[in-house]
Amino acid sequence: MSDKQLSLGVAARLSRYLQILTQTRKTGRNTISSKVLSEHSNINPTQIRRDLSAFGKFGKRGVGYDVDHLISRIKQILHTSGQHNIALVGCGNLGIAIASSDVFIDHGFRIAAVFDVDPAKVGQKVGGVLIQHISDIGATVNEKNVIIGVLAVPSKGAQGAAQGLIDAGVKIIFNYSEALLEVPPGVTVHSMSPAGELLYALYFFLS
Amino acid sequence: MSDKQLSLGVAARLSRYLQILTQTRKTGRNTISSKVLSEHSNINPTQIRRDLSAFGKFGKRGVGYDVDHLISRIKQILHTSGQHNIALVGCGNLGIAIASSDVFIDHGFRIAAVFDVDPAKVGQKVGGVLIQHISDIGATVNEKNVIIGVLAVPSKGAQGAAQGLIDAGVKIIFNYSEALLEVPPGVTVHSMSPAGELLYALYFFLS
Numbered sequence: 001m002s003d004k005q006l007s008l009g010v011a012a013r014l015s016r017y018l019q020i021l022t023q024t025r026k027t028g029r030n031t032i033s034s035k036v037l038s039e040h041s042n043i044n045p046t047q048i049r050r051d052l053s054a055f056g057k058f059g060k061r062g063v064g065y066d067v068d069h070l071i072s073r074i075k076q077i078l079h080t081s082g083q084h085n086i087a088l089v090g091c092g093n094l095g096i097a098i099a100s101s102d103v104f105i106d107h108g109f110r111i112a113a114v115f116d117v118d119p120a121k122v123g124q125k126v127g128g129v130l131i132q133h134i135s136d137i138g139a140t141v142n143e144k145n146v147i148i149g150v151l152a153v154p155s156k157g158a159q160g161a162a163q164g165l166i167d168a169g170v171k172i173i174f175n176y177s178e179a180l181l182e183v184p185p186g187v188t189v190h191s192m193s194p195a196g197e198l199l200y201a202l203y204f205f206l207s
Numbered sequence: 208m209s210d211k212q213l214s215l216g217v218a219a220r221l222s223r224y225l226q227i228l229t230q231t232r233k234t235g236r237n238t239i240s241s242k243v244l245s246e247h248s249n250i251n252p253t254q255i256r257r258d259l260s261a262f263g264k265f266g267k268r269g270v271g272y273d274v275d276h277l278i279s280r281i282k283q284i285l286h287t288s289g290q291h292n293i294a295l296v297g298c299g300n301l302g303i304a305i306a307s308s309d310v311f312i313d314h315g316f317r318i319a320a321v322f323d324v325d326p327a328k329v330g331q332k333v334g335g336v337l338i339q340h341i342s343d344i345g346a347t348v349n350e351k352n353v354i355i356g357v358l359a360v361p362s363k364g365a366q367g368a369a370q371g372l373i374d375a376g377v378k379i380i381f382n383y384s385e386a387l388l389e390v391p392p393g394v395t396v397h398s399m400s401p402a403g404e405l406l407y408a409l410y411f412f413l414s
Binding site: 005006008011012015016018019020022023024027040042044078079080084092093094096097098100101102103104106107109147148154155171172174178179180188189190191192193194195196197198199200201202203204205206207 | 212213225251285291305307309355362378395396400405406408410
């Protein structure tokens with residue numbers, strides 16, 4: 001199975017497990033059961049056991065999975081052990097929050113460049129990175145080998161900012177706004193959808 | 208099918224369609240094809256057509272789905288037509304960004320109360336709502352009929368803030384931090400996981 005491409009669903013779930021395992025390790029725990037993994041992921045334990053058993057025997061009955069071993073194995077399966085450079089577009093409250101958190105760095109994603117349109121912000125630093133004007137995006141993305149663009153701009157500015165990233169050659173856009181982006185083939189957009197998640201949460205609460 | 212509870216997967220996908228349809232309507236478009244819905248959701252078109260056909264005939268071949276009709280039908284299916292009150296905990300950059308955006312209000316979620324631990328912030332306003340001290344959480348959640356708590360606090364403060372919401376009777380917690388929360392049965396946690404999403408995006412890029 002290791003050489004075949006994973007399905008969308010399996011890849012999404014393994015990514016989620018990896019994020020939870022990384023947090024679990026931070027709290028000092030060495031093992032985790034499929035039940036606890038289920039509680040944190042909202043994915044049912046049977047599905048979790050099935051996903052993980054497809055890649056070999058990891059768990060011990062009554063003990064659970066070894067956290068370190070599972071982390072390194074999932075990283076191997078997802079081919080995501082390296083360091084990957086991000087460009088962050090937008091230095092409002094959301095952009096500052098993203099640049100100041102360790103959400104990405106924990107997983108090998110480094111914010112290598114930060115852009116804004118506001119001349120008053122250009123030249124300042126956020127999360128230790130110099131804020132550049134959006135017009136520098138092409139040269140910087142190329143120079144710093146940026147492969148992911150993170151949009152932390154208001155909805156109305158999202159398409160324009162996305163176009164800047166696309167023109168610079170970025171293939172993965174991570175969209176924090178609610179705007180629906182038009183992108184050419186070969187570029188993928190991943191959107192945070194807090195409202196969608198809340199609607200989903202609410203359904204099971206009200207039913 | 209309308210009286211049976213939806214599966215986790217169907218409910219999650221319908222919620223996502225609803226968020227995309229709401230944004231589509233904002234841009235003035237009246238119809239949407241399963242192909243376009245697929246591009247914005249990263250869910251394959253066959254799955255979309257199957258999900259929607261389970262609830263009746265919506266789409267017209269070559270024309271697509273009527274956006275308004277589909278929105279009202281999905282809202283009906285998800286029982287989420289009403290107004291629902293949110294308490295936001297944390298008024299740092301992230302909390303301010305959330306309170307200032309229309310991400311939630313578009314879907315009937317109203318930020319009815321905002322809390323922080325910092326005495327310097329208490330008494331100020333964010334997004335038109337007065338910031339209260341976290342110690343007021345019990346009385347306010349009860350008085351304002353809050354059913355959802357949104358955590359916009361650093362990871363290390365997340366469990367304490369979650370406990371405040373749980374003690375106040377909140378059953379749905381929406382966690383913007385990376386922390387893994389321990390909650391009693393009957394309380395559900397939904398976590399934004401931008402790092403998990405990026406790992407997933409990267410997998411398909413690198414494969």
